[in-house]
Amino acid sequence: MRFVDTVIIGAGAAGLMCAATAGQRGRQVLVVDHANKVGKKILMSGGGRCNFTNYTVEPKNFLSDNPHFCISALKRYTQHDFIELVQRYELAYHEKTLGQLFCDNRAKDLLAILLAECELGGVDIQTRCAVSRIRRLSEDEMTDEVPQQARFELLTSNGPVVCESLVIATGGPSIPTLGASHYGYELARQFGLKVTDLQASLVPFTLKGDLLSLAQSLAGVSMPVSIECRDQIFQEALLFTHKGISGPAALQISNYWYPGDTLTINFLPQMDLATEIRQWQQAGVKAELKTQLSRLLPKRFVSAWLERAELQSIESKPIAQLSREDIESLVSMFQGWQLVPSGTEGYKTAEVTRGGVCTDHISSKTFEVKSEPGLYFIGEVLDVTGWLGGFNFQWAWSSGWCAGQYV
Ligand SMILES: Cc1cc2nc3c(=O)[nH]c(=O)nc-3n(C[C@H](O)[C@H](O)[C@H](O)COP(=O)(O)OP(=O)(O)OC[C@H]3O[C@@H](n4cnc5c(N)ncnc54)[C@H](O)[C@@H]3O)c2cc1C
Numbered sequence: 001m002r003f004v005d006t007v008i009i010g011a012g013a014a015g016l017m018c019a020a021t022a023g024q025r026g027r028q029v030l031v032v033d034h035a036n037k038v039g040k041k042i043l044m045s046g047g048g049r050c051n052f053t054n055y056t057v058e059p060k061n062f063l064s065d066n067p068h069f070c071i072s073a074l075k076r077y078t079q080h081d082f083i084e085l086v087q088r089y090e091l092a093y094h095e096k097t098l099g100q101l102f103c104d105n106r107a108k109d110l111l112a113i114l115l116a117e118c119e120l121g122g123v124d125i126q127t128r129c130a131v132s133r134i135r136r137l138s139e140d141e142m143t144d145e146v147p148q149q150a151r152f153e154l155l156t157s158n159g160p161v162v163c164e165s166l167v168i169a170t171g172g173p174s175i176p177t178l179g180a181s182h183y184g185y186e187l188a189r190q191f192g193l194k195v196t197d198l199q200a201s202l203v204p205f206t207l208k209g210d211l212l213s214l215a216q217s218l219a220g221v222s223m224p225v226s227i228e229c230r231d232q233i234f235q236e237a238l239l240f241t242h243k244g245i246s247g248p249a250a251l252q253i254s255n256y257w258y259p260g261d262t263l264t265i266n267f268l269p270q271m272d273l274a275t276e277i278r279q280w281q282q283a284g285v286k287a288e289l290k291t292q293l294s295r296l297l298p299k300r301f302v303s304a305w306l307e308r309a310e311l312q313s314i315e316s317k318p319i320a321q322l323s324r325e326d327i328e329s330l331v332s333m334f335q336g337w338q339l340v341p342s343g344t345e346g347y348k349t350a351e352v353t354r355g356g357v358c359t360d361h362i363s364s365k366t367f368e369v370k371s372e373p374g375l376y377f378i379g380e381v382l383d384v385t386g387w388l389g390g391f392n393f394q395w396a397w398s399s400g401w402c403a404g405q406y407v
Contacts, residue, residue, distance in 0.1 A: 001145045001146060001160050001161075001162060002030075002159065002160070002161045002162070003146070003147050003150060003161075003162050003163070004028045004029065004030045004124075004161060004162075004163050005022075005027040005028045005029065005149075005163065005164050005165065005407075006019075006022050006027050006028070006029045006030070006163060006164065006165040006166075006167065006407045007029075007030050007031075007032065007152070007154060007161055007163040007165070007166050007167070008029065008030070008031045008032070008167040008169055008407075009031075009032055009033075009131055009166075009167070009168055009169060009170055009183075009184075010031075010033060010168070010169035010170040010171060010184075010379070010381075011031045011032075011033035011035075011038035011039065011125055011127065012033075012038075012039060012040075012041055012042070012169060012170075012171050012379065012396070013039065013041070013042055013114075013379065013393055013396035013397065013400070014169040014171070014378040014379025014380070014395075014396035014397075014399055014400040015031055015033075015167070015169030015378070015379070015400065016031070016038065016039060016114040016115070016117075016118060016400070017114065017117075017396060017397050017400030017401055017404065018167055018169060018378055018399075018400035018401070018403050018404040018407065019031045019118050019121065019123045019125070019404070020114060020117035020118045020120070020121050020123065020404070021121070021400065021401050021403075021404025021405065022121065022165075022404045022405075022407050023118060023120070023121020023122050023123040024117070024120055024121040025121075025404070025405070027121075027165075027407065028122070029121065029122075029123045029124065030123075030124045030125075030126065030161065030163070031118075031123060031124070031125045031126070032126050032129040032131060032154075032156055032158075033125070033126070033127050033128075033129065033179070034127075034128065034129060034130040034131075034179060034181075035127060035128070035178070035179030036127055036128055037127060038111070038115070038125060038127060039111040039114065040178040040179055041171065041175070041178055041180075042107055042110060042111050042114075042393075043107050043108060043111060044107070044175075044178065045107055045351075045393070046102050046103075046107065048106060048107055049102040049103045049104075049105075049106065049107055050102065050103050050107035050110050050393070051096070051100045051101065051102050051389065051390040051393070052082065052086070052093075052101055052102070052103070052110055052390055052393050052394075053079040053082050053083065053101050053390045053393060053394045053397070054079060054098075054099045054100055054101065054389050054390040054391060054394065055079065055095065055099035055101065056079075056099045057074060057078065057079045057391060057394050059071050059074065061386055061387045061389070061391045062074075062384055062385065062386050062387075062391065062395065063255055063256075063354060063384075063385045063386075064359060064382075064383050064384045064385065065196055065358065065359070065360075065383055066359045066360065066383075068364075069359040069362075069364050069382075069383075069384060070364075070384050070395065070398075071364075072364045072365060072402075073364065073367075073395075073398040073399050073401075073402045074394070074395075074398050076398070076401075076402055077397060077398040077401035077402060078398070079390075079394055081397075081401070082394065082397045083101070085113065085117075086110065086113060089112075089113045089116065091103060091109055091110060091113060092104035092105060092109075098389055099389070099390075100389045100390050101390060126156075126158055128157070129156050129157055129158050130156065130157045131154050131155065131156050131157075131183075132155045132156070132157070133153075133154070133155040134152060134153070134154050134155075134166070134187065134190070135152070135153055136151060136152055136372070137150055137151060137152065137153055137162065146162055147162075149164045150162040150163065150164060151163070151164055151165075151166070151373070151374040152164075152166045152374060152375070154166070164374060165374050165375075165376065165406075165407035166374060166375050166376065167367075167376040167377075167378060167403060167407050168184045168187055168188070168375070168376065168377045168378070168381060169184075169377075169378050169379050169381065169400070170183045170184035170187075170381055171184070171379055171380045171381055172184075172198075172352060172353030172356065172380045172381065173198075173347050173353055174200060174203075174347045174349075174350040174351060174352060174353055175347070175348065175349070175350070176347065176348070177348075180347075184356075184357065184377065184381035185198070185356070185357065185381070188357045188361075188377065188381075191369065191371075191372050191375060192371070193357055193358065193361045193369065194357075194358040194360070194361065195355070195356065195357055195358065195383075196355040196356060196357075196358050196383045197355050198353055198354070198355040198356070199258075199353070199354045199355060200344055200345070200346045200347045200349075200350035200353065200354075201254055201255050201350055201351070201352050201353060201354035201385055202251045202252075202254060202255060202350060202351035202352045202388050202392075203251065203254045203344040203345050203346065203349055203350035203351070204241060204243065204244060204245065204246035204250055204251065204254075204344065204345045204349060205244045205245050205246070205250055205254065205257075205263075205341035205343070205344055205345075206243050206244040206341060206342050206343045206344060206345060207243070207244040207245070207339070207341055207342055208342040211244075211339060212243075212244065212342075214304065214308075215240045215241060215242070215243070215244050215245060216240075216242050217304055218240035218300060218301060218304055219240055219241055219242045220239075220240070221239070221240050221298050221300050221301050222237050222238065222239040222240075222247055222298075223237065223238060223267060223297060223298055223301065224236070224237050224238075224269065225237070225238040225249050225265050225266060225267050225269060226249075226265070226266045226269035227249045227250070227252070227253045227263060227264070227265050227266075228253070228263070228264040228265075228266075229253050229256045229257050229261055229262070229263050229264070230256050230257075230258075230261065232253065232256040234248075234249055234252040234253055235249075235269055236248035236249040236252055237249060238250060238265065240301075243345060244341060244342075244345075245341070248388055249265075251351065251388050252387055252388050254344060255354060255385060255387065257341070257344075259343065260340065261340070262338050262339065262340050263338070263339055263340070263341065264336055264337070264338050265336075265337045265338075265339070266334075266335045266336065266337075267297060267301070267334050267335065267337065268296060268297070268334055268335055271296075273327075273330060273331050273334055273335050274327050274328075274331050277319070277322060277327050277330065278327070280292060280319050281319060281320055281322070284320070285319050285320075286318075286319075287319070288316075288318070288319075289306070289314070289315070289316075289317065289318075289319055289322070290302055290303065290306055290315070292319060293306075293334075297334075305333060305334065308333065310329060310332075310333055311329060311330065311333055314326045314329060314330065351388070351392070352380060352385055352386070352392050353380065353385070354385045355383050355385070356380065356381050356382045356383040356384070356385075357377050357381055357382050357383060358383055359382060359383050359384065362377055362382065365402070366402070366403065366405075366406040367399060367402060367403035367406070368403075368406065376403050376406075376407055378396075378399040378400050378402075378403045379395065379396045379399055379400060380392060380395070380396065382399070384399075
């Protein structure tokens with residue numbers, strides 16, 4: 001029977017960060033992962049360049065039933081701490097937009113840093129290693145073979161292991177082909193912990209019927225918009241697709257969307273369209289409405305929008321003849337378009353899972369389960385979900401590092 005101080009299940013962002021931190025404290029750490037490679041989500045993130053953090057990280061960038069839970073860890077291990085780590089390894093990176101930091105070259109450069117840190121801590125990482133059973137040891141099971149401090153026994157495909165601290169860093173179920181699973185939630189339930197409602201998030205929306213035909217006719221068209229749901233607004237790019245809508249705007253708002261909710265989209269977020277049209281009228285603009293709007297928005301989009309039933313009677317009117325009602329209709333379609341998506345593309349394309357292990361059970365300082373000494377949950381498996389923009393990795397680094405001080 002093998003004994004190690006700490007077993008971490010999941011060699012992703014949070015698990016590797018926790019392993020390196022604990023290992024460098026002198027703890028003997030074993031990381032097991034059922035996938036054939038470590039850090040698969042890191043490798044495919046940010047289009048292969050990994051958006052590893054953001055210059056500005058605030059609690060408002062995270063969703064959770066307990067919005068205060070993330071504050072302590074984000075303060076103790078900040079984006080600046082992670083930036084300092086990657087600078088130490090001379091990682092080439094750049095800010096893309098809105099404070100988002102990406103590797104200049106490949107995400108594998110970042111994974112190499114985490115693995116180098118694990119090596120410094122003498123961490124043993126075993127891939128293709130599945131865990132079939134976990135149980136807490138009782139005191140009368142301590143023998144010469146099982147040291148006094150052992151608290152958990154794991155049956156793994158590489159043999160039985162006992163450990164003092166057990167860390168669950170199995171992430172969420174998005175993109176199952178990368179090794180993602182529901183395992184962390186199942187384990188939480190095994191130990192009597194509540195798991196909040198789960199939903200694929202940071203995910204494109206699907207549409208049905210006429211809306212779908214409209215999106216399909218515009219597939220590939222992208223433009224900056226503001227998008228709103230449940231009082232949350234984002235200003236980002238929207239992309240029409242063959243299935244519905246995507247792009248950063250759709251992904252961001254999906255974190256706040258529940259089935260049946262309406263989305264409101266303003267395709268001209270920087271202007272007051274009614275005032276603009278009145279100015280065209282006052283200036284005696286002779287151009288067609290379509291031509292004039294195509295100076296502000298993609299031509300294909302303007303044509304498709306003006307052909308919609310709500311605007312058909314206006315489409316060919318000269319600008320000078322647009323009535324107050326016409327202008328109101330234009331404003332409502334271009335600046336307050338409302339739609340109810342039929343759903344999302346689900347876990348096969350989602351970047352994260354909204355919801356997770358209920359944080360009421362977890363210490364925000366150590367990440368230990370309050371009712372189960374020695375058991376820890378970190379990273380995405382918890383009910384903490386970040387916005388698009390490097391926030392989910394920052395949560396993995398912060399929670400992994402903080403737990404690494406105690407496991
Ligand atoms: C396509 C894509 C792009 C993304 N891009 C970004 C981005 O640019 N920036 C950003 O901040 N976030 C991004 N994310 C989100 C980010 O990848 C995750 O939030 C982050 O990886 C979570 O870290 P984690 O360690 O909690 O889980 P993961 O990194 O998912 O690691 C979990 C590990 O556990 C292993 N595992 C699961 N079940 C078991 C089991 N039963 N037994 C053993 N091992 C198991 C998995 O194989 C995996 O290695 C992206 C996600 C996806 C899917």
